[in-house]
Amino acid sequence: MKILGTTALAGALLAASFALAPAPAMAGKADDTLNAAFALEPEALDTYKIAGREGLILARHIYDGLLYKDLDTGEIKPALAKAWRFVDPTTMEFDLREGVTFHNGAKFTADDVVYTLTTVLDPAYGTRFRIAVDWIDKVEKVSDFQVRIKMAKPFAGAVEMLADALPIYPAAYFKEVGSAGMAAKPVGTGPYKLTEMTPGIRYAFERFDGHYAGSPKGKPAIGKIVVRTIPELNTQFAELMAGKLDWTWRIPPDQAARLASRVQIVNGPIMRISYVGMTVTGKGKDYPTKNLKVRQAINHAVNREAIVKAFAGGASQVLNAACNPKQFGCAQDVTKYAYDPTKAKALLAEAGFANGVDIEMVFAAMPRPVAEAIANDLGKAGIRTTLNEQQYAAGVQKWRAGELPAFFTNWGSYGTGDVAFIISNFFGGGADDLVQDKEVMELVNAADTSQDRALREANYAEALKKIADQAYWLPMYDFNINYGLSQQLTFKPHPDEFARWWLSSWK
Template sequence: MKTELALTNINSAQALIAIQQQGTALKNNVIIYQAACKAAIGLLVLIALSQPTFAGKADDTLNVAFTNEIETLDYYMATSREALSVGRILYDGLVSKDFKTGKFVPELAESYKFTSDTLVDFKIRGGVKFHNGDALTADDVVFTLNLVSRPDFGARYAIAVNWIDRAERLDGDTVRLTMKTPYPLALEMLAGNVPIYSKTYYEKVSATGMAVKPIGTGPYKLVEVTPGVSVKLERFADYYKGGQKENPQIGKINFRVLPERNTQYAELLNGNIDWIWRVPKDDIVRLASRPGVQVESSPIMRFDHIGMNPRVPNSPLADVRVRKAINYAINRKEIRDAFKGESSPIINSFCNPIQFGCETNVVTYEYSPKKAKELLKEAGFEKGLNLSMIISAEAAGLAEAVKANLASVGINLTLNKLQYAAAIEQWRSNKQDMTYGDWGSYGVGDAALSVGNYFGGGGDDVVSDPEIVNPIIEASKIMEMDRRKALYSKALKLIADRAYRVPLWVWSMNTAMSKELELHINPDEFIPFYGAKWK
């Protein structure tokens, strides 16, 4: 079941060969074979005809290609990683996160201090200008925080702001933020997710103006936008000193929307594009062999998992032995190697290891069809059983591999390909036994947004195990980090012991770029374009 943006899983004939080795079920997947071969042939033709020239460095312009449209430049109305990544260099927030250290560092706030579990004071940095020349003031900060946290404002990612009660100006350069309740993810949300708008400019142009002609305080300012086609930015000469985005190296950045992947490859190889992302595993290997091209694979926050619902009426999954058998029956390494590659680390706990509170010292289930069959026999299913699983179109190949693994131990799995709305309804109303999905935690490096989302008693928690729910809820309400870590550890150990999920692997983001460029993606699945530079 898909809950956030997903990437393509298969695009080439080479991936098909690996799939065919998984079992008879995959060998018959003619549709995947035809699509894969077509993509591979198209890429080979492009590679044969292309010669790299890479002109971006010559005119100090970073040319980027996106598959998805940059739907709006109003950060609070955007949903795609592409639009949000562009927004993060147009705008600044009060703080940002240093992924090398895991610490939060000042941005528009020169400093901050928690004065209680619900109060935090920010000293606003002086000398900061908006792109139109207006000076940033504490009033802009107060206006933005009070505006975007209103329920009727309609922020697309309400989770980023719905914990804010109010903001007020204490003196000339100090803003006090009051939380509705103690919220341990306050800084996580403020770091990149809550940019500050100009009060004067927003009141003049409203959300409509911000969507197409925004101003911010970020290291780049808008030059031109052609809806659905391109966005052009240039370095902001009056950008302030301090913070992680200080002193951007590249003068101009042009973002182009190129929906066809082969077109992106051709433009990259011809030197018209300097950087692309979300490149399928097999295509990245081919691109790496071309002169002037370099590739990179970086683990990100998103991970794959299989959910099991023990509350489906008369479901065999109510028996923990069946759930454990499923864990033992899935050859995660072989499937991972075929579809994702070795750059995607296998996980054993229901969280991303880089998230705060992700306990990795849990019960693990190595691949063992023998143990799976023994457990099924012990549970009374020696002759086999039938289960259903929700999948998305993008995960069809992976799901077929899982199905083949389960069939080998006597579990007949019916795959139900559903759209998001239908999948949610079926899952939450206990009509499906299993679901295959991925989860990116909104790019937030805290277990509250992984284990907390699926086992904290909310809508996606079909298990509702009180011994798991209670520590997660407690962890969501306290600010003491050591105590929070211990509570998540307890919950994650129980989830593994009771085999409620099959954790699979962390995603890696594949990028291809000019060898003249240095640009690395962050684990939160955002691209720090402000850090790009020519070699």
Template sequence: MHLRSLLAGVMLAVLAGSAPALAGKADDTLRVTLRDAIPNVDPYYNTQAAGLIIAIHVWDTLLIRDPETFELKPGLALEWKLVDDRTTEFKLRPDVKFHDGEPFTADDVVYTLNTIIADKKVATPSNYTWIEKAEKVDDLTVRVIAKKPFPAALAYLSSITPIWPKAYREKVGAEEFAKKPIGTGPYKIAAIDSSGEIRLERFDDYFAGSPKGKPAIRNIVFRAVADPTTQMAELIGGKADWIQDINADQFESLSKLPTVKTLRAEVQRIAYVNLAGGGRDNPDSPLKNIKVRQAIFHAIDRETMAKQFMPGGSGVPDIVCFDTQFGCDQSKAVHYDYDPEKAKALLAEAGYPNGFDTELYTYLTPSWGGAIQNYLKAVGINATIQQQAVAAVIKAAQEGKTPLAIAAWSGFGINEVSPYLQYFFTGNVLDQARDEEIHKLVDAGGSTNDEAARLKAYNEAFHLISERAHFLPLFSYVKNYGMSKDLNFKAFKDDWSRFYLATWN
């Protein structure tokens, strides 16, 4: 059924007084639908944005970032200080319990950090390679030691480093822990069923003084619904209370329904095309030629894509970063105008006057991939689209099988550029450029406490990334949300959906 017909049918039902009642408020259960299933809810073993959302509800970090100001506030740690240029000491809260009732101590922090830095199965190792080790001073004091000065340490420890329960995880093992995990967060996982539905219950013994606060809503149910039209139908029909990523052309129609309310908010997420200039997929790949990559940059009309796919204030940056982040300076990048004739000329200069065949991997909205496919075809590049699930695209990228990949970046909510640079330009499994000069600059910027030296290194790295056409930002996100009229939900700039702050009317 087309969305217009669906909306028309539901509108008639509403006007006739026969629309279904929304059940979320009635049984104090918030029903959230996500586009992608989460194969492993343990946050260290998935790279999906949805996985991070589960994580902030079930687990806590040493520090917790204020979503409005980005200020770091006490989380599992009450106090912290720099002992030397590589060592940070944390004084832990004495009143924190895990969901099984066991107390949280320094042993849990030491176990978590020392385990993840040694585990080759961790999904995003670049987030933790800076850690040398963690040491226990006493039951409520721990030290985290970096391999070398790492000025972003506190930012990483405040967002993407949740703490495991040592005793429980050692007892049940990693595989069972992923099926029945526990943390210290404001919600506990009540069940994960075979269909991938994840049920959370409010943890009534959650520690006082947490910046997250005590949740108002008792239960949350997360379900994966891949089809956007089905998501819409479930929201309209009362089976779901919250959806996101509503297509722009559907947003206004949905806003007119009396049982639903909508929200539009600019968030720190950027759609991009990553080009395999290092030739991991093919040692003879045309993408190894800088002129071919620059041709692709000129071939895509990013401004039109932003207006068409992200109305409401989307920007078109030249580098993947956000103005609030340390190290982000768009003026340091090379700008590429939309110029298909120049793209054709560059392809001819590179030895491909008739273009070439390639593959374009994506998990994002199919129309985005279709638009890029058409832009490339117009200059002679025939790109076959590989539309796959998030996990499949990430796996293919890690294996070096994605000549071109469309995806989105939000930076794990860390308010500086190092996560992006560490993730894509340090020679790891997601580095498609394999550019040693950029690698050295990223390393230099991430391993000194000298702010001026950091900025210099990051600016030079971003200039080379753009000049050598390794990574093309498409547009920033303006997110469209739909929700029950009974739900109070606030969107934040970092694109983390904090349902523990949501309330019913």
């Protein structure tokens, strides 16, 4: 089945392009240039102001952080910091690399770390995701090549955040030009430097031969990268088949099947999941979802296996726990709700709704056909569902205000492989927690504030078990992405949705 708004016309155009496209050329291999395309425009390249993956992917080729996470092994590796340690539960100390050079020739020192992190920590700076920095109290210079980070609170995700999510800018240049100047002419220590840019349209990169020895990103095999914004997918596909593109992504399943005989199609799972959140507190409103048996009925009523097969495909799978199995701490030993509409009806009757129940479900950032499939299944079990499509920001606002009983959307955990970035957000007592289960909040808080991995796993497991027992969520499925590649390119996808072109090579 077709998803993401794919139409019969688009399919016809793609079929025509198959017939007309010339045989693939050598694409970028001939001149050692990886040609890539996004459908969405990358945002301005100040990492701290970027929300979308497109801009963040480009930024990670330009900038480095203190640490680096190897997604293939899960290992946190030294980057701009050659070593680090916890002095106490809320103090981290970093020994910095010497001899590191920024793209503009400036020498990297502790001043760059202190100025960058202190600047973006200030709420006036407008860092897009406050969770990335609000755990920091202050950053202190110990010596020219040693810094100390004082934490505002114990935060188990600190190391994850420091692994590329918090890049270091050159202090003197950053002080001079600010966020706007950094976005207009980015300067980092990363494996590629930006050489040309038409914002939102075209970006050209060259391998930075001054990239520091020992970088966990290594020395890139490919010399140049050109990234263009091409909104029309069919234009991307035609260029890919004609040898003018080497890399594109987010190809709908039906299109990927048609392209597979002409180009490389690589499918990979990602951190993002879809779910239906249910309001338990209600903030004064007597929603049916306050009733455990109604929530259990909702979980039994939806044929998630069929929905995954029809709409997701690829590496996607039905979820039972309120997290992604690829995340640290995502325990799978939880209550599972099999598709059973008869049991769902019986549970509704036990809850006092023998004649069924009416609910509204807002959905945002999810395809309408998937929302309709869920509503259809619920209706068969006597849960009459009114769908209300919203933009994500509007949907979240209604959810946080307690103005709806059910919210169907998705969550990417900031691309981070740790459940601290999902269950803490939705069950830790914050604005998105419409459950407010004190036992769960205590378990999550204990896990979030510890560096003891065994203790964290145990507490998250208990929290996830209760979340499932109480049917606070209807977890749906994890997402996957289809990548389209030229036959000459070697590229490995990773579940955090960050393309690591510095690891790519020509065959």
